[in-house]
Every structure is written in structure tokens, then in C-alpha cells.
Amino acid sequence: MTPAAPRRAVVLGGNRIPFARSDSAYKKASNQDMLTAALDGLVERFGLAGERLGDVVAGAVLKHSRDFNLTRECVLGSRLAPETPAYDIQQACGTGLEAAILVANKIALGQIEAGVAGGVDTTSDAPLALNEDLRSILLDANREKSVQGRLRQLLRVRPQQLAPAIPRNEEPRTGLSxxxxxxxxxxxxxxxxxxxxxxxxxxxxxxxxxxxxxFQDDLVTPYLGLERDQNLRPDSSIEKLAKLKPVFGGADGTMTAGNSTPLSDGAAVALLASEEWAKQRGLTPLATFxxxxxxxxxxxxxxxxxxxxxxxxxxxxxxxxxxxxxxxxxxxxxxxxxxxxxxxxxxxxxxxxxxxxxxxxxxxxxxxxxxxxxxxxxxxxxxxxxxxxxxxxxxxxxxxxxxxxxxxxxxxxxxxxxxxxxxxxx
Amino acid sequence: MDRYTQLVNTPIGKTVAKQVGLPKPVPLKRHTPGAPVVDGRVLLGGAPGGRLAQSLAQVLADAGAEVSTPLRPDLRAAAAEAGLDAAPWTPQASVDHRYAALVFDATGITESAQLDELHAFFHPTIRKVARCGRAIVLGTPPESARKPAEAVAQRALEGFTRAIGKEIGRGATVQLVYVEPGAEDQLAGTVRFFLSPRSAFVSAQVVRIGKEGGKVPSDFDWERPLAGKVALVTGASRGIGAAIASTLARDGAHVVGLDVPALEEDLKAVAAGIGGSALALDITDADAPRAIASYLRREHRGVDVVVHNAGITRDRTLGRMDADRWNAVIAVNLSSIERITDALIEGGRKAVLNEGGRIVCVSSISGIAGNAGQTNYATSKAGVIGIVNAYAPELARRGATINAVAPGFIETQMTAKVPLAIREAGRRMSSLWQGGLPVDVAEAIAWFASPATGGVNGNVVRVCGQSLLGA
The missing domain is CATH 3.40.47.10 (Thiolase/Chalcone synthase)
Structure with missing residues (x-):
């Protein structure tokens, strides 16, 4: 049997929640909360409640270790059929688009009919890790068989080791942001x-x-009191931007908080499908991937x-x-x-x-x-x-x-x- | 390295020199066979409308240099054409690069107002030149300018480069190369020399490249440019002469060393060490020119490179100088060069000096600046410059060249005998704050001798670390 020739994968639409500035409107929202909200908005918009889709692919760059199966958990928390499979990917800021590539490819190969691609991130509800020394002591203590042995290991703990390791926006191999x-x-x-x-x-x-x-009416669904992106400044002007001090590249730098993206929180998803699947549901393809x-x-x-x-x-x-x-x-x-x-x-x-x-x-x-x-x-x-x-x-x-x-x-x-x-x- | 230079480069010496404000000579990098032309990044810039960017980019590409260029379309296109993966450079780039060389095509400057291009390029970069780095400005010879305004602007470059030479410090050097229109493909030999550690002790010089040179073949062997060539070096038994002989041999030449019979033993030792030959005779003898010519014709079917290095001093102030002292110096340092040169170039196509031959004379800054106690010597060495000027047109006609080096303070047995105070003054009174080595003179001669520098004719280049004397 020969596999079917590749076919078109089309984009039917998407949904996102307004993006919030860090430690602001979404400071109490978790990645799971936000991605589920974006997903449910999409379900609502395209009438997908109870539907079993081929895949939901998404990810987060800053992720708690408990969220190892983040996307699947979001699917289970959404109104999609619980039989919809899901997996997480992570390719830094390329995550969302890479997810779309994966979904589109499976559609093109005829392996699935429809899928959702997206991503979520929060810099407010960021994961804090244990200090690396403390972590190693706790693991050692856990390996000890006796109470005395555990206590002996725990006595190695020093106050400075109680400070958490905060995720940093820097390249591990260069140490530069x-x-x-x-x-x-x-x-x-x-x-x-x-x-x-x-x-x-x-x-x-x-x-x-x-x-x-x-234009954004069928792309964005309000969330936690936000209707538009919080960072948007319609009255932004060259004069105002020119007043900002450089934040990168030293005193002579050219990059400011105004011409660099701020840390922000939010989630977005897009719906991709085969042309047949769209036709069956009366949905209009917007573009071919x-x-x-x-x-x-x-x-x-x-x-x-x-x-x-x-x-x-x-x-x-x-x-x-x-x-x-x-x-x-x-x-x-x-x-x-x-x-x-x-x-x-x-x-x-x-x-x-x-x-x-x-x-x-x-x-x-x-x-x-x-x-x-x-x-x-x-x-x-x-x-x-x-x-x-x-x-x-x-x-x-x-x-x-x-x-x-x-x-x-x-x-x-x-x-x-x-x-x-x-x-x-x- | 002299003792003072060693001392100020120790940790304590550095501190003391800095606090007391003593000159800070740095040990100069010198060429080692097989080393790259330039070790580090070269920034190639130019005034808009220049005509040398393409050939400079090609020279740098062939030399395997790492290059940056300003983001100007003509420079970027030139780099791309030459196959240079040149990094973009902008004045605001506070990149941590130190530049091994700054190369600037100033031929686009046609009026004095455009001299601000020099400021725009060198102002943000001059303090980023690496230790023993290089700055090279290329211009149009004022005498070739199409309009007076262009001649003026181009002549102005000379003051600029000479002043940079005095500012740049840390063993770095600067040169001005005037390129005659039509000589754009003649740059390789000269630009390579000035980029490389071979020109360690040459600074603030002005060199003219003419269009007669002929193109350098693409498979030219830059490691052994004189392979298959025969070179005559007079005064080869010791000092600068011995260094010239071994440098030309390193570059592939068979060297015929010449010196007076009294020094024959030393001469033979030098010749043996470099696989050359020894010719012992006194160049002031009446039949010396004929003897040399027939020896070269008989043994080597002619000669390709002639280095008139032999020279003597008989110092006295003029009032105390007898006629013998005067006459001996003029005879050895000047008249014999004329007579030997005449003997080697007579006979047109059948001359002993082969087609494309190279004659290099050794003048002296005494001949340029004059020196108390050396009226005879200064006269002879100024006369040597006269020889270069007088013979250059004739040699150009036969595809040959004649040039001179004018050494400044070079560390030799001769200068070691100079009284300490005068010796120290001679050493320190230059932009490099030290004396040169015999090999520095030899490297400059090897550059003149190279088949790649046919456009370099009638030049006098000082090897003096930009000595303050006669500047």
C-alpha cells in the first residue's frame, strides 16, 4: 500500500486571550489557566465542543515541572472531547509556529484531519527552582535509609542555599541576555x-x-478583565519613545523598553485542518499553510x-x-x-x-x-x-x-x- | 630588543615608565616564515567615489585576512565580489574588536572639504588599533590629479599620516601609498608589505606606485617571491648586508655576496650559511664594474636583483676632515654605485641586469637630514637618492626599477660603538622609541626586490621608525 500524496493543510482561524504585562492582570493565572481559556475560546468560536481532534500541540518556554503534560491537561480541562490527544513542545519563541508546522505536516500526510497549534507563557507565575546545592542535599537525604543519616545530610543545609534559583532571560552558553x-x-x-x-x-x-x-474581534477573547493587549499604547509617539533611556548596549545603546518587547503573559492557539474537514463543517479556510x-x-x-x-x-x-x-x-x-x-x-x-x-x-x-x-x-x-x-x-x-x-x-x-x-x- | 625596551616591558618597568612619563617602546612583531600576512581583523574603508576598494578587497581576500567594512553599498559590493565574508562595521558599533590594520582608500577625496572623510573613519577607530597594528592610507599622486583642488586634497594626506604616526603608539605604524591611475592592480606587493610585520620599523612613509609594473600572476608564491632569481648584495659580510643576504635567500634568491678581500672569510661564512656564492673584490677598483658584470654573466647568466649596500664612514667635522676621508667615502658610497650600475645596465637587451631587474640602494637619514661630523657621508648618501631619481626613468623603460632605503638608527656593530648618550638619543628620538634591526632594512629591500612590486620605482623609503631627524 502506498501512502497518500500530501494534501493541503489550511488555517481556519485562531483565538487568543489579550496579552498582559508581566505581574499585572494575569499575575495569578497559571499557564494551564491561560492555555485552557484560549482553547475554550476556540472551541466556542468554531463549535468544537465534544469534538475529538487529531492533535493539540502547544508548549510553554517557562514551565513548572508539574506541568510536564501541560497541553494534555489543558485539553482535559477544556470542552474538547477528552479523547483528543495532545503533546508539548518547546523551541523558545519559535514554539507556537513550530507547533503549527507539526500539525500542518500531519494533516498534509493524512495522519490527522484537524488539529490545534499554539502556546502559552507567563513571566508572572514563573517557576522558581530550588537552589542547586540544596537540591543535591535533599536528594542525598532522600537516599539515606536511617533517620540519623537523613538528619546528617540535612545539617549540611546553609542559609544562603534557601534562596531559590530564578529563571533568567540569558543564553546559558554566553551568559548574555x-x-x-x-x-x-x-x-x-x-x-x-x-x-x-x-x-x-x-x-x-x-x-x-x-x-x-x-479586525481582532474574532481573534481575541477577553480574559480576566482585559479586552485588549495591555501593552498597546495607541497614543505612542516618536517624541515619547525618544525620551526612553537605553536598556541594552550600554549608555550609548539604541535599544529601549519602547523598542524591545516587554515581559508578558498570554496564550494563543490556531485551528488547522484538511480542506475536506473544513468543508464538512461549513468552515471557510483562511489560508493554506x-x-x-x-x-x-x-x-x-x-x-x-x-x-x-x-x-x-x-x-x-x-x-x-x-x-x-x-x-x-x-x-x-x-x-x-x-x-x-x-x-x-x-x-x-x-x-x-x-x-x-x-x-x-x-x-x-x-x-x-x-x-x-x-x-x-x-x-x-x-x-x-x-x-x-x-x-x-x-x-x-x-x-x-x-x-x-x-x-x-x-x-x-x-x-x-x-x-x-x-x-x-x- | 635593547635593554631599556626590555626594562619598560617588565611589570615594574611599566609602572615606573607610566608614572615618570618615560617613552614606552613595545617589542615590535617581526615576520616569521609561514606566518599570515596580517594577524587579526582589518577594517577596510574609503571615501565615496574611490577607485581602490575592489583591488584592496581582493588583496585582503588573497592574504586570507579577516575583514570588516563600513555598511556602504560600494564597499560591501567590493567585498562580496572579492569573496570576503566581511563583517559590517558602523561607527556606533562598540564592538570589542581591536583592529590589526585600518586601510583607507582616500582616492575619492577630490577637494579639501572632503578630508572630513579621514576624520569620520579614523576618529572612532584609531584608538582601537592593536599592538603593532597598521594604518594605511591610499591616495592619488598629487601630480596625477585632474584638478588643482584634488591635488591639494591629496597632498594634504601626507600631513595626516605623518601626524597619525606620532600619535598611534604601541608599536603601530602608518603609511601613505599614492597609487597612480591605472596602477590599481599593482597594490598587492606593497599593501601586503605594509600590513605585515615585515614593515615593523617603517612608519610615516610615502610610497608611489606607478602603472608600469605589470600584473602579479594569480599563482604568485608570496612565501618565495624570489625563487629562481639571482641577487647581488654588496657589503654582505656582516651587519645589515648579511641580513639582506639571508632575507633575500629566505625569499628564494640565489645570493652572490660581495665584499672586500680583507673580509673574505666572513663573507664566505655568510654565503655558506645561505647556499649562496662569495665574490671578494674592492668595488672602488677601476676594473671592479667589469669584473662583477662578467662574473654575473658567466656564473649566472645575469642578475635579477642588485643591492648596493656597501658603505663606509670616516667621520670628522669638515674643518678637521682630510681629503682622504672625504674621497674614500664618496668613492665607496656613491661613485662605485654609479659605475657598477652603468656596467650592469649597458648593452640594452643584452645587459647583465635581466629584464624586470631590481636595483636597491642603501641611503641613510644622514643623507636626508644631514649629520654633524658626516659631511662626506651625508653627501654620498644624498647622492644615492640622486642616483635613484636619475636612473628611474631609464630602468622603467626596461621594466626594471630602482629604489632606495634610508635606514635610521639600526642596532649594528657600527651603532654599538657610538657613545651611550648619543646612541640613546638616536634610539629614542622616533615614534617607535627604539632602534631598528638589520632585518628591518633587509625586509624593505626584499619588498623592493619582489617581482610583485614592479610599479614601485624611484622611491626612497626610510626605515627609521619615523625618526625625528629629517622628518
Whole structure:
């Protein structure tokens, strides 16, 4: 028996809760609470109560050890059929999009008919770990057979070992925060403060406009009193952004709290299916999930910037699909930092980067900036790490459908020097 | 390394020198066979509209250098074309790089207002030059400029590089290379020399590259540029001459060492050590030119490189100097060079000096600056510069070149006899705060002798660490 030829996987829509700033509206909400809420909103929107779906794939970057089966627990807590299988993945900020790739691939291969992809993160309800020395003493004590032996081990505990290990936003192999890494890349590519602030302002304006015209109405479900993303500042202006002090790259740095994403909490999911499954339920496909690529770079030895992997992933994806960078109607380049977006675009215009590092004969060239992040992106919405992919897949699919067709590019950079990119088409 | 340089480079010496404000000579890096041309990152920049970016990028690529360039489309395109994976550089990049070399194409500067390009490039970078680093500015010879404004701006470069030489410190050097329009593909030999530790003691010099040189073949052997060549070195039995002989031999030449019969034993030892030959005769003898020419024709079918190194001093202030002292110095240091050169180039195509030959003379900063007690010596060494100027056009016609090095304070047996106070003054009164070594002179001569530097003709380059004398 030969397996069926691959078929189209389509995006039907999505749902997310408004993203909150860290230690604010969702400070008491757990990852499980938020992902379940996002999932139930999707069930509600697409009438999926009691449905057995092929897979629910999601993850969280900051996760409690008790949440080892986070997504499955959320499914059990949702109104989906309890017979719906689920699994967790984690690829830093690429988690949500990688989840969508996995679901789309299973659909394309005919292994499942429909699935949900997404992610959740909280920086408020963050897991605290035991001090590493304390942990080792407790494990030693546990191995002892006698009460005396256990006591002897426990007497080794010293007061400073009672302080917990707090999860840190830094690369284990370089000890530098993601912002410090990106500050170097931004300086290398000569990304100015003005250009970053301009991109940040446009993100706020575009997201605000998207809410105003009702674009978000079937993408976002209010949660715990929030109706819109808490970080959104519709009145953001170049003047206000220009007043902020640099937070990365030292006193001469160009990156501020205004042009870098804040720590945030939230969850997002997207619904993907085969065309047949959608047709049976009378659901309209918004866009086809065409193809995807993941790349990684050697940032450890300083050969490449930590967040430059999408600059490698996109050209490979274009090559495979016979497309140029200009063959897109919409671009969704995740705004981890305004300078990440701008460094990536600068690299694609640079003859040296494109010939020497990408092995191309000429640069990919510039993009039409009016097609970039047209409904706002992470600088305005916030960026709960694993939730960003689900937000972008659903929003881009809708935007392509809304304009009556077209092609869209998604690019998401991730910790560990990775990048996940994809093409949607309507 | 002299004792003072050793001392100030000890931990205690460093502290004392810093507190008292003593000069801080750093031990200069010198070339070792097989070492890379440049050890570290090179920042390649230029004024907009320059004509050398492409060839400079190619030279750097061929030399295997790590390179950064500013994010200007012409520079990025030049780097890409040369196959250089050049990192982008911007003034705001507070990258922790130290640059082994700053290379700046100034040929785009056509009026004085554009000299601000020098400031824009060097201001943020000059303090990031590594120990024993390099700065090289390339311009258009003012005499080749199309308009007066361009000639003025290009002439101004000389003051800039000479001043940087006095500021840069830490064993770093700076040069100005004027590239005649049409000589863009002649840069490799000269740029490599100035980037590398071979030019350790050469600083604040101005070199002109003309378009007569001919292209360097792509498979050129930079490790042994003189392979298959025959080189005559006069005064080869010791000191600078012996260093010249062994450096040319290292570069692949068969060296014919020449010295007076009284020094024949020393000469033979030098020749034996480098697999060369020894020719003992007195160059001031009437038939010496003919004897040398026929020896070279008979034994080697001609000669490719001639180094006029032999020289003597007979110091006295002029009022106390007898005629013998005067005449001896002029005869050895000047007249014999003319006579030997004439003998080697006579006969047109059948001359003993082979096609593409190289003549290198040894002048002296005494010949440029003058020196008390050396009227005879200074006269002869200034005359040597006259030889270079006078013979250059004729040699150019036969694809050959003639150039001179003018050593400053070099640590030799001769300078070791100089009284301590004068010796210390000679050593310290330069931008590198130390004396040079015989090999520094030899390396400069090897650069002139290379088949890759055919466009370098009629130049006088001082090997003096930017000595304050005669600057």
C-alpha cells in the first residue's frame, strides 16, 4: 500500500486571550489557566465542543515541572472531547509556529484531519527552582535509609542555599541576555535608534487600528478583565519613545523598553485542518499553510548574531518554493526587538551577507515596508514567548483572506540562535 | 630588543615608565616564515567615489585576512565580489574588536572639504588599533590629479599620516601609498608589505606606485617571491648586508655576496650559511664594474636583483676632515654605485641586469637630514637618492626599477660603538622609541626586490621608525 500524496493543510482561524504585562492582570493565572481559556475560546468560536481532534500541540518556554503534560491537561480541562490527544513542545519563541508546522505536516500526510497549534507563557507565575546545592542535599537525604543519616545530610543545609534559583532571560552558553546579544547585532548593522522607534510606533498604531476596525474581534477573547493587549499604547509617539533611556548596549545603546518587547503573559492557539474537514463543517479556510523552514546559527563563537537565524531560514524557504523575497503581499516579522527586524532586513540587502553567508549570487533585496506587520506585532501586543506563533498564524491567515488572497511570510527568531519561518497563501 | 625596551616591558618597568612619563617602546612583531600576512581583523574603508576598494578587497581576500567594512553599498559590493565574508562595521558599533590594520582608500577625496572623510573613519577607530597594528592610507599622486583642488586634497594626506604616526603608539605604524591611475592592480606587493610585520620599523612613509609594473600572476608564491632569481648584495659580510643576504635567500634568491678581500672569510661564512656564492673584490677598483658584470654573466647568466649596500664612514667635522676621508667615502658610497650600475645596465637587451631587474640602494637619514661630523657621508648618501631619481626613468623603460632605503638608527656593530648618550638619543628620538634591526632594512629591500612590486620605482623609503631627524 502506498501512502497518500500530501494534501493541503489550511488555517481556519485562531483565538487568543489579550496579552498582559508581566505581574499585572494575569499575575495569578497559571499557564494551564491561560492555555485552557484560549482553547475554550476556540472551541466556542468554531463549535468544537465534544469534538475529538487529531492533535493539540502547544508548549510553554517557562514551565513548572508539574506541568510536564501541560497541553494534555489543558485539553482535559477544556470542552474538547477528552479523547483528543495532545503533546508539548518547546523551541523558545519559535514554539507556537513550530507547533503549527507539526500539525500542518500531519494533516498534509493524512495522519490527522484537524488539529490545534499554539502556546502559552507567563513571566508572572514563573517557576522558581530550588537552589542547586540544596537540591543535591535533599536528594542525598532522600537516599539515606536511617533517620540519623537523613538528619546528617540535612545539617549540611546553609542559609544562603534557601534562596531559590530564578529563571533568567540569558543564553546559558554566553551568559548574555538576549537583549545584550541583539544590541551587538544592532550596532554591527548600524541600526539607529530613530529607525527602531519608528518601527515601534508603527506597531502600536497598526495594532490599535486593527482593534478599532474590528479586525481582532474574532481573534481575541477577553480574559480576566482585559479586552485588549495591555501593552498597546495607541497614543505612542516618536517624541515619547525618544525620551526612553537605553536598556541594552550600554549608555550609548539604541535599544529601549519602547523598542524591545516587554515581559508578558498570554496564550494563543490556531485551528488547522484538511480542506475536506473544513468543508464538512461549513468552515471557510483562511489560508493554506504552504511550507516552513527552521534554521540555527553559531552565535556562541560570535560568528553570527543570536537572533539572525531567520535571515538564513527565509532564503532556504524561498529557494525551495521558487520565490523571491518580493513575492509576498504581507510580511509578519516577529518584533522581538525592533532592531531584530531591522538587522534582518539589512542583512538581506547586504551583498556580503547574501553572497558569503547565504551563498547566493546577489542580495535578496529590500521589501516594501508598507506590507510589514500591517496589523501590529509583538512590540505593541507583547510577547508571551510560546504564544506568539499562534497569534501570528491566525492573524496573517485572516489578513490574507480579508484582502481576497495573496501570500504571506512569517519569520520568528528564537533563543539558542534559532529561527522558524513559514509561508501562508490564500 | 635593547635593554631599556626590555626594562619598560617588565611589570615594574611599566609602572615606573607610566608614572615618570618615560617613552614606552613595545617589542615590535617581526615576520616569521609561514606566518599570515596580517594577524587579526582589518577594517577596510574609503571615501565615496574611490577607485581602490575592489583591488584592496581582493588583496585582503588573497592574504586570507579577516575583514570588516563600513555598511556602504560600494564597499560591501567590493567585498562580496572579492569573496570576503566581511563583517559590517558602523561607527556606533562598540564592538570589542581591536583592529590589526585600518586601510583607507582616500582616492575619492577630490577637494579639501572632503578630508572630513579621514576624520569620520579614523576618529572612532584609531584608538582601537592593536599592538603593532597598521594604518594605511591610499591616495592619488598629487601630480596625477585632474584638478588643482584634488591635488591639494591629496597632498594634504601626507600631513595626516605623518601626524597619525606620532600619535598611534604601541608599536603601530602608518603609511601613505599614492597609487597612480591605472596602477590599481599593482597594490598587492606593497599593501601586503605594509600590513605585515615585515614593515615593523617603517612608519610615516610615502610610497608611489606607478602603472608600469605589470600584473602579479594569480599563482604568485608570496612565501618565495624570489625563487629562481639571482641577487647581488654588496657589503654582505656582516651587519645589515648579511641580513639582506639571508632575507633575500629566505625569499628564494640565489645570493652572490660581495665584499672586500680583507673580509673574505666572513663573507664566505655568510654565503655558506645561505647556499649562496662569495665574490671578494674592492668595488672602488677601476676594473671592479667589469669584473662583477662578467662574473654575473658567466656564473649566472645575469642578475635579477642588485643591492648596493656597501658603505663606509670616516667621520670628522669638515674643518678637521682630510681629503682622504672625504674621497674614500664618496668613492665607496656613491661613485662605485654609479659605475657598477652603468656596467650592469649597458648593452640594452643584452645587459647583465635581466629584464624586470631590481636595483636597491642603501641611503641613510644622514643623507636626508644631514649629520654633524658626516659631511662626506651625508653627501654620498644624498647622492644615492640622486642616483635613484636619475636612473628611474631609464630602468622603467626596461621594466626594471630602482629604489632606495634610508635606514635610521639600526642596532649594528657600527651603532654599538657610538657613545651611550648619543646612541640613546638616536634610539629614542622616533615614534617607535627604539632602534631598528638589520632585518628591518633587509625586509624593505626584499619588498623592493619582489617581482610583485614592479610599479614601485624611484622611491626612497626610510626605515627609521619615523625618526625625528629629517622628518
Amino acid at each position: 538576549m537583549g545584550e546579544h541583539q544590541a551587538r547585532t544592532a550596532a554591527e548593522w548600524g541600526i539607529t535608534r530613530e529607525a527602531q522607534d519608528e518601527l515601534a510606533m508603527r506597531s502600536h498604531q497598526n495594532l490599535a487600528a486593527a482593534y478599532e476596525r474590528g 504552504v511550507d516552513a523552514e527552521t534554521a540555527a546559527v553559531d552565535y556562541v563563537n560570535g560568528r553570527e548574531g543570536l537572533l539572525m537565524a531567520p535571515a538564513y531560514a527565509v532564503p532556504r524557504l524561498l529557494e525551495r518554493n521558487g520565490l523571491t523575497l518580493q513575492d509576498f503581499d504581507l510580511y509578519e516579522i516577529h518584533e522581538a526587538f525592533a532592531s531584530q527586524v531591522l538587522s534582518t532586513l539589512a542583512a538581506w540587502e547586504d551583498p556580503v551577507f547574501c553572497t558569503q553567508r547565504l551563498g547566493r549570487s546577489e542580495p535578496l533585496g529590500a521589501i516594501d515596508r508598507s506590507k510589514l506587520n500591517v496589523n501590529g506585532s509583538s512590540l505593541a501586543a507583547g510577547h508571551p514567548f510560546a504564544a506568539t506563533g499562534g497569534r501570528i498564524v491566525a492573524a496573517l491567515a485572516k489578513a490574507l483572506h480579508e484582502r481576497g488572497g495573496g501570500r504571506g511570510l512569517i519569520s520568528i527568531c528564537a533563543a539558542g540562535g534559532q529561527g522558524v519561518v513559514a509561508i501562508l497563501e490564500a
